[in-house]
Structures are given as structure tokens and as C-alpha cells.
Amino acid sequence: xxxxxxxxxxxxxxxxxxxxxxxxxxxxxxxxxxxxxxxxxxxxxxxxxxxxxxxxxxxxxxxxxxxxxxxxxxxxxxxxxxxxxxxxxxxxxxxxxxxxxxxxxxxxxxxxxxxxxxxxxxxxxxxxxxxxxxxxxxxxxxxxxxxxxxxxxxxxxxxxxxxxxxxxxxxxxxxxxxxxxxxxxxxxxxxxxxxxxxxxxxxxxxxxxxxxxxxxxxxxxxxxxxx
Amino acid sequence: xxxxxxxxxxxxxxxxxxxxxxxxxxxxxxxxxxxxxxxxxxxxxxxxxxxxxxxxxxxxxxxxxxxxxxxxxxxxxxxxxxxxxxxxxxxxxxxxxxxxxxxxxxxxxxxxxxxxxxxxxxxxxxxxxxxxxxxxxxxxxxxxxxxxxxxxxxxxxxxxxxxxxxxxxxxxxxxxxxxxxxxxxxxxxxxxxxxxxxxxxxxxxxxxxxxxxxxxxxxxxxxxxxx
Numbered sequence: 001x002x003x004x005x006x007x008x009x010x011x012x013x014x015x016x017x018x019x020x021x022x023x024x025x026x027x028x029x030x031x032x033x034x035x036x037x038x039x040x041x042x043x044x045x046x047x048x049x050x051x052x053x054x055x056x057x058x059x060x061x062x063x064x065x066x067x068x069x070x071x072x073x074x075x076x077x078x079x080x081x082x083x084x085x086x087x088x089x090x091x092x093x094x095x096x097x098x099x100x101x102x103x104x105x106x107x108x109x110x111x112x113x114x115x116x117x118x119x120x121x122x123x124x125x126x127x128x129x130x131x132x133x134x135x136x137x138x139x140x141x142x143x144x145x146x147x148x149x150x151x152x153x154x155x156x157x158x159x160x161x162x163x164x165x166x167x168x169x170x171x172x173x174x175x176x177x178x179x180x181x182x183x184x185x186x187x188x189x190x191x192x193x194x195x196x197x198x199x200x201x202x203x204x205x206x207x208x209x210x211x212x213x214x215x216x217x218x219x220x221x222x223x224x225x226x227x
Numbered sequence: 228x229x230x231x232x233x234x235x236x237x238x239x240x241x242x243x244x245x246x247x248x249x250x251x252x253x254x255x256x257x258x259x260x261x262x263x264x265x266x267x268x269x270x271x272x273x274x275x276x277x278x279x280x281x282x283x284x285x286x287x288x289x290x291x292x293x294x295x296x297x298x299x300x301x302x303x304x305x306x307x308x309x310x311x312x313x314x315x316x317x318x319x320x321x322x323x324x325x326x327x328x329x330x331x332x333x334x335x336x337x338x339x340x341x342x343x344x345x346x347x348x349x350x351x352x353x354x355x356x357x358x359x360x361x362x363x364x365x366x367x368x369x370x371x372x373x374x375x376x377x378x379x380x381x382x383x384x385x386x387x388x389x390x391x392x393x394x395x396x397x398x399x400x401x402x403x404x405x406x407x408x409x410x411x412x413x414x415x416x417x418x419x420x421x422x423x424x425x426x427x428x429x430x431x432x433x434x435x436x437x438x439x440x441x442x443x444x445x446x447x448x449x450x451x452x453x454x
Contacts, residue, residue: 069296076348099386106344109384113340117333121303141384149380156373157336159326 007033010126010166011119013111014038014064016051018191018211019130019169022181024059026168027128029184035122036064037115041107042072043079044086044197051192058187063122067114077104079195086195088204092213095206099140102195102206108141112150112165120158127154132169132177134210144170174214182220189223201225234260237353237393238346240338241265241291243278245418245438246357246396249408251286253395254355256411262349263291264342268334269299270306271313271424278419285414290349294341304331306422313422315431319440322433326367329422329433335368339377339392347385354381359396359404361437371397401441409447416450428452 010032014020027034038052049066056064072080078087078101087101108129115127135142147167155162169177181188193211194201201208201224215222237259241247254261265279276293283291299307305314305328314328335356342354362369374394382389396404408415420438421428428435428451442449 065300067297067300070294071344073292073294074344074348076344103386105347105386106340106384109343109380110337110340113333113337116336117298117301117303120332121301140386143383146380146383149376149383153336153373153376153380156370156376157333157368159330159332159367 009033009035009122009124011035011115011124012128014052016048017193021055021186021191022177023128023130025184025186034061036061037118038066040068045195048192054190078102079104086205092209116154119163120160125161126166128166130169131167132172134174175217178214178218236260236262236349236351238262238342238351239355241279243275244420248282248413248418249404250355250357252411252413261288263288265293267295272422275419281417305329306331313432319436343381346390347387352388353393355393357396358394359399361401402444405441405445
């Protein structure tokens with residue numbers, strides 16, 4: 001007779017995009033029972049939540065929290081302010097450097113803070129986040145030194161066991177993430193990357209272009225794109 | 228002819244209690260133009276927001292953001308879960324050690340994360356928070372080492388100038404805060420400390436007892452208490 005093994009819970013930030021879907025699969029492959037956490041933050045591309053729900057269901061996630069927060073109240077981003085256009089380009093290599101207009105002030109800090117609260121109440125000691133090597137340049141709150149600093153703060157912030165961050169894709173390009181995810185059995189057809197509101201991906205925002213370039217480099221057809 | 232001096236903005240977390248009212252006055256005394264930030268987080272004592280509004284108005288604060296967030300969704304605290312009672316005692320010295328039931332998981336981290344976002348969009352380089360020496364024992368996210376770690380994370384988190392934390396009351400007892408606030412002209416009659424929902428302070432929760440002890444030690448009648 002074998003004893004039932006209770007898996008250790010871990011909070012996984014799940015956006016509906018490809019990176020967090022792979023991160024969820026990594027958490028499961030490492031034996032964690034994911035508590036998925038998504039945000040409805042009045043983002044232009046609110047449809048991504050539908051994708052997050054589909055990804056979580058397919059992965060058999062037992063608990064998926066969708067928290068409504070109003071990041072639009074403060075403004076300052078193309079993703080939450082209808083008056084600021086989402087930058088468009090023809091090719092991925094045309095995407096410029098610097099902080100893009102799609103940067104949402106302190107968004108990852110707010111997301112991770114909620115994840116910390118959820119980790120504390122669920123007894124999770126790890127928070128998984130799907131940042132990758134290509135995010136580093138543009139978004140300050142995706143850089144490894146930022147994540148390290150958040151982790152040091154998180155370890156002091158709660159009443160229970162210290163909570164740590166895990167960013168298993170942080171050294172990977174998006175092409176590598178596609179391949180890693182294929183190996184883990186991620187169903188990329190359920191994921192959504194576009195920053196725009198439409199049912200069909202616009203194909204020209206940074207998120208669409210970087211995704212297309214990743215699948216092209218990986219030599220795999222994107223199952224979310226109708227040929 | 229003198230040039231108009233534009234004051235530097237600073238975000239001030241304002242709960243409606245006495246500590247944050249004094250912190251607001253400190254920020255103003257130091258030449259900052261406060262951007263006040265309060266939270267409606269489904270707390271039992273939602274009336275504190277009315278106090279925060281009164282304090283901000285009396286202080287002539289130009290911008291006061293009240294952000295609605297749902298900390299009750301995760302549970303885990305007497306302040307947000309009607310099923311968990313607020314601890315009551317007869318005297319301040321009966322308040323025990325350890326983490327009290329009124330601790331809200333990761334609350335200060337979430338509050339400070341929103342403050343960071345507001346600092347970024349308003350061009351504020353400082354966030355004022357009213358934690359004090361007596362908070363340290365019970366709440367992990369009031370300890371100086373926690374605040375230091377949050378500050379180091381915040382300095383890396385944003386796209387603009389680094390944002391730092393200021394906790395001007397962190398070494399003071401609540402009695403000292405009463406006296407400091409009196410000197411700064413704070414109208415304590417507008418503030419509210421009770422953890423319960425009633426119009427009148429209950430007089431027996433930790434917040435009521437610590438406040439009463441502070442005014443008694445300072446030798447000043449609490450103007451918020453009807454004799």
C-alpha cells in the first residue's frame with residue numbers, strides 16, 4: 001500500500017501568453033501543485049484572461065484565482081489607457097530599444113505582491129513567474145536584479161515560511177521557450193500574446209512580432225495562428 | 228518678483244489612522260506636495276476611509292487616490308474575513324506577542340506596490356509610510372529590515388528615477404507620535420484607529436487600546452473620543 005503524496009503548492013502567475021503557459025508546465029514538471037493567478041487589470045487585451053483560463057483547465061490546475069485590479073486608474077501605459085496607441089512595426093527587428101509605451105508602471109511589482117499574499121494563505125513557498133531573456137531590455141521589472149531584490153524583500157514580508165521567486169525561463173530566448181514548451185506538452189494553440197483587443201491577433205504589435213519570430217526561429221508553426 | 232516654487236510630489240499612504248495623519252504632516256513640513264493614497268480593501272473598518280478623506284482635505288492635499296482592491300478574496304485575516312473575530316482585551320498590556328489575527332497577508336507589500344506605481348506616474352521619488360516602533364513586533368511587513376528590502380527592490384522596479392521609502396515614525400512610540408503630531412498641527416479628531424465596523428470606536432481592539440495608551444502616556448486627551 002502506498003501513501004498518497006500531497007504535492008507542494010506553488011503560485012504561478014498566468015497571463016494567457018506563451019511564457020507563463022510554459023512556466024506553469026515547468027512548475028508541474030517539478031512536482032508542484034500550481035495555484036494559478038491571473039489579473040483583470042482593465043488591460044486592452046482582456047481576452048488574454050480567457051486564454052489563461054483555458055491553459056489552466058487543460059493543465060488540470062485545481063485553483064485559479066482571477067483578481068480584478070484597476071491599474072488604469074493611474075494611467076501611464078498603452079495597455080491601460082485607450083488614449084495611448086500600442087506601437088506597431090512591420091518586423092520584429094524594427095522594435096526599438098528603451099522603455100516601450102506598453103510598459104505598465106510597477107505592474108510586475110503589484111502582480112508579485114498579490115502572488116505573495118496568495119502564497120502566504122495557500123502555504124506556498126515558491127512563486128513562479130515567466131519572464132525571459134528578451135524581456136530584460138525593455139521592462140525594468142523583468143531584469144534579474146529586480147527579481148532578486150523582490151525575492152529578498154518577499155523573504156522578509158510574510159508571517160509564514162519565507163517565499164522565494166522562481167523564473168525558470170529567465171535565461172531563455174522566446175524561441176527556446178517554444179521548444180522547451182513543446183517538450184513539456186504545452187498546447188500553444190490555447191495561448192494568446194497580442195496587446196490589442198481584437199479576437200484575432202493584430203500581427204504587428206511587439207508581442208505578436210516577437211511571438212512570430214520565436215516560432216519561426218524554432219522552426220515550428222504557431223498553432224494559434226490560422227494559416 | 229519671486230518665482231513660483233513648484234513643490235516636489237511625494238506619495239503618502241493614508242489609512243485614516245493617527246500614524247499616517249502625522250506622516251502626511253511630516254511630508255508637508257519637509258516641503259513635499261503629497262499625493263495621498265488610500266485603499267478600500269473590503270476591510271471591516273471601511274469607515275477609516277472617511278477619516279482619510281477628512282485628513283487629506285484638512286491638510287489641503289491636491290490629489291487623493293482611493294483604490295479599490297479585494298484583499299478579502301484570499302482570506303486569512305480578521306480584518307477582511309467576517310468569520311475571524313478581532314481580538315479584544317481589557318488593557319493594552321494584555322495584548323500578546325506573535326502575529327495577531329488582524330495581520331493581512333502581504334498587505335503592506337501590496338499597498339507599497341500601488342504606491343510605487345503612483346509614484347512613477349506622478350514623478351514622485353519618495354513614498355511615505357507611517358509604520359512605527361510598536362508595529363514591529365507583530366507585523367512582519369512593518370519591520371525596518373522589510374522596509375529596507377522593499378526600498379532596494381523599488382529602486383530597481385521603475386522606468387523613471389529611483390523611488391525610495393521614507394518611514395519618519397519608524398523609531399517612535401505611539402505616545403511620541405501623538406506629541407510630534409500635536410507639534411505639527413495634526414487634527415487627531417479626524418482620525419480613526421478602531422478595527423471594528425461601528426461608528427464609535429469599540430475601545431477594546433488592539434488599535435483602540437494602543438491609541439488610548441498613547442494619548443494617556445502623552446498626557447493629552449484624545450480629541451476623537453467623546454468624554
